[in-house]
Amino acid sequence: MSPKRLSVVVTRRLPEPVEARMAELFDVTLIGGDTSPDRAALTEALPQADILVPTITDVIDAPLLAGAGDRLKLIANYGAGVDHIDVATARQRGILVSNTPGVLTEDTADMGLALMLAVLRRMTEGMAQMQQGVWEGWAPDALLGTRLGGKTLGILGMGRIGQAMARRARAFGMDVHYHNRRRLHAGLEEPLGATYHERLDGLCSIADVISVNCPHTPSTFHLLNARRLKLLKPTAVVVNTSRGEVIDENALTRMLRAGELAGAGLDVYERGQGVNPRLRELPNVVLLPHMGSATREARLEMGDKVLVNMQTFADGHRPPDQVVPSML
Incomplete structure (x- = not known):
């Protein structure tokens, strides 16, 4: 019997090759589209997620994490900056956080x-x-x-x-x-x-x-x-x-x-x-409208980083781009 696939909640549309590969590896639920989901939709979806894939426009704060339950174990951020994520609270709740450094x-x-x-x-x-x-x-x-x-x-x-x-x-x-x-x-x-x-x-x-x-x-x-x-x-x-x-x-x-x-x-x-x-x-x-990293190459490489972090976690190892409070 093959192992159960992890459940992943994604908050925004990602480049098509990234979405396709993610769907091959995990059970993926997209709750946003070309814009971020509202907080109610994110709150409702989070308890069903083993992994959350947010972007910089999603505020992942302590109250939201408190409602996530015990299932969520990884926040694989699509982006290098993590100031929208309460990393300290996530760590206290046993949730790992990863990002996508270097490619931008x-x-x-x-x-x-x-x-x-x-x-x-x-x-x-x-x-x-x-x-x-x-x-x-x-x-x-x-x-x-x-x-x-x-x-x-x-x-x-x-x-x-x-x-x-x-x-x-x-x-x-x-x-x-x-x-x-x-x-x-x-x-x-x-x-x-x-x-x-x-x-x-x-x-x-x-x-x-x-x-x-x-x-x-x-x-x-x-x-x-x-x-x-x-x-x-x-x-x-x-x-x-x-x-x-x-x-x-x-x-x-x-x-x-x-x-x-x-x-x-x-x-x-x-x-x-x-x-x-x-x-x-x-x-x-x-x-300019926050387009410093807006190249096709960067967006695909960000997705590749997210996938590597997720798959490494699914294989039972620490994500290579794990973020800890001491880094901030």
């Missing part, structure tokens, strides 16, 4: 560089002129931007994505400085030509561009608060492809509107889809 690195770093270029070179303003049919031709002083070469990039969070940003910035002739919980060892730091700052205040004071590449945790909430944002040069640009909660968005908006910062390129927001409407009005701000 290059795509997210590409988007960070794209945002830098778009803001510094005023690309969206130029696009607007062309799309509105108001371009009056080339002029020596039209849409003057700033070159990347020779500028100082301050990286907040020097993990995989921060290091990938550093490599790209170096190729454009930027000076790389960074702040991290721990200094990189010389074997990583030296090839990047990166200078470590133990104090974030010092990094903010010298950066021409500051790139947020750290996760959202209790210790990084509003790490770029109003006081630190005021340490930035008025010619500085802020780029965020990580998590919106790391920046005090209201303070950032006030400073941009007052001309105390030169611009911002944002792919994530403090209140998720609730983008500050005052940001939309600013020509020196580039806003």
